[in-house]
Amino acid sequence: MLLTPALALFAFFVLLPICIAAYYGLFNWSGYGTLSDFVGLHNYRLVLDDPVFRESVLHNVIIAVLSLLLQLPLSISLALLLNRRLRGGSLLRMAVFAPYVLSEATTAVLWLLMLQPGGFVDQLFKAVGLGHEVKLWLATPSIVLYTLFVVVTWKYIGFGIILLLAGLQGIPVELREAAAIDGACAWQVTRRITLPLLGPTIRIWMFLSIIGSLQLFDIVWIMTIGGPANASSTMVTYMIENGFRSLEFGYGSAVAVILFIISFVFALLYQRFALRRDTAGALTGAVG
């Protein structure tokens, strides 16, 4: 049967691990010896009671909210701008998208170099007369999360723009021309015609953006390891720090299960309520 190999691979490496984690999460287990110290839901309680875990969840939420509040309007404005015919427009589209193809790891190292004390970013601040605003961008607890957000934005803004541009291509020019002929000004055309028709694309972008924020890891781990003093920890860095590095595999498994539930519940709710009015599709029709 043609379906079997794919199903086997999928079941083994996607579904089985989460079942294993659900089981291991019930034990106090350092990865060596047998699973004998059954503790029931104790690990789960410890995770949920840990202030550092709650803080990490909060950091993920902050990144997700900032993305929606700042990246979305920025992406839409830039997409509208790039949708016009500019000389060198295709080059510009390519340039905007370039950071997206770099790996998170490379992006992180690139920005570590940019953000070195006295380095490029600091010099830039000095050059425009903001020298007194220079901070230790990655070592100041009150700032580090926002520094990382800027890096994340640099990397992912191009993806949003390209997605929205593709959405804009799907809007018939005639609609906007008709509105313009009827006397609508450019702002009205954008506000009343373009943006509503762009709705499905925007909702998809929001979905991908939030899922991305929830599993943020690579950039944070390489740039700060979640520090200083957990000021930039995320849910996944928490899992790796407290489950993998400290060899608390039972505890780490419980964290994995909790993260799985958080992302899954979010995804289903979003599918059900936000994507619902868009054409019934693979997930909406099936799960919702």
Place this chain on the structure above:
Amino acid sequence: MTAAVSGRVGQSGLGGLAGRRRIRPTVPLGYLVALVILAITLVPIAFVFLGGFRTNAQINSAPTGLPHPWVIANYKTILTTASFWQNLAASALIAVVATGLAVGLGSMAAFALSRYEFRLRETWFIVFAIGLLFPANVASLPIYLLLRHINLLDNPFGVALPEAAFSLPFTIIILRPFMRAIPGELQDAAVVDGASRLTFFVRVLLPLSRPALMTVSVLAFVTSWNAYLLPLLVFTTPSHFTLPLGVATFQSTYSQNTAAIFAYTALSMLPALTFFVLAQRRIVGGLSGLAGSVKG
């Protein structure tokens, strides 16, 4: 869904995005903003490439200066060390295996799910579709524990197999509507000519699905190529490290040798940027297509 997805996969891409009729004349403001965007995206990348041509002494005395004189020693050193090439080879091997498996098995599954009626067909499809909602990073620790069990730690397949499994959902979701849209008459004709199911699949369906196959291949390849967390957990032997892991490790190991870090980072960006220039239509088309198919 069918038309939406195949349409997007087929024609999106930067080329398709260009050539748009304007509604009103462009304004100088547009060019100003464009220039700023260009600077913000490209200056950091250029900064790293240029930094690789400087010495540590140059970097220390003027962190943002241009190379003076230009030195190629950093690049030369890295290109002649084994570790860079090992990282590159490991990344390539893993990405090829993961892509081959995901697209090979995924196209077979999409074929079955798109062109045959059988019990629980939609259920199986939903099982795969749900995988799309499961972030790979969240699964990393459980996968690590599984790999420990089956002795696949510190083994390239320990990374390639899970990556292939996690690429199956979008592969199947993009391929299924594409294959479904291929007219049934073709299949009838092939059967009349005496072709078996498998012959039809290999000789007719796969060649016709080529654009969609390219798209999912590029997506699977890039996903694997950029992965960091799973390789980080799985590999302990430096010669097995993939490029992202290699870059991060190099950065933390040689933190005193900034010039070398610049060069290593620049070289590690080169394959991705080259690949992007060559395959940008597929990458962009694939991402928009994927978004389109999640939407339905």
